Amino acid sequence: MNTTSDRKIVLITGASSGIGAATARRLGADGHHVVLGARRLDRLTTLADGIRAAGGRADHQELDVTDLESVRAFAGVAHERHGRVDVIVNNAGVMALSTLDARRVDEWNQMIDVNLRGTLHGIAAVLPLMKARGAGHIVNVASTSAHRVDPTAAVYCATKYAVWALSEGLRQESRDIRVSVVSPGFTRSELTDRGGDPEAQAAARAAAEQLAIPASAVADAIAYAIAQPDGVDANEVIIRPTAQG
Incomplete structure (x- = not known):
């Protein structure tokens, strides 16, 4: 458990499931005050209640990362309530797999809006607050898809390359703000549950069932980056199943 001086105010986007929820639980258990954002408010409420019941500290707020004003309000409320924002974990993401010739343009745009634009909105919302304090930490969740391209994943990979x-x-550009990019491989989550070509999504689910690491393993990597002492910046962490090619 962190001491009071080590306790940080941590914003987490996409906190209602998967890596976001696991990160909230891990950082809450570590003694940080987590501020949870996602569209599914009922899930956020349950998660925040569970963290508090376990002795942690948590707030939650409905959040749409594709809407800049929603993200600004998310950061602004946290800053007003706590007096600072120490960390943001830009985690919200979607993955709709399909070949490009399927021309699922709406899903391409959704991935661009959530994965890339949502990360940019998170940065835009907290950067002035952190610059004013001369301290802060921005953690962006990318993917091993930021380092390789696979068939059916071209647009998803493009967004994650861009996040990297x-x-x-x-x-x-930063001298007083730490920046980490965490790139998970196959991880148990809901990414393959919505959208995309049914066959491509089913193949990804099957691979994940065989290989996937728990979301808590990625949360541990994020916690590691956040726990580094001032002046030490864990810039990049790639974490994947040992058996993943």
């Missing part, structure tokens, strides 16, 4: 690139650019 903007994270590296922000790192190079």
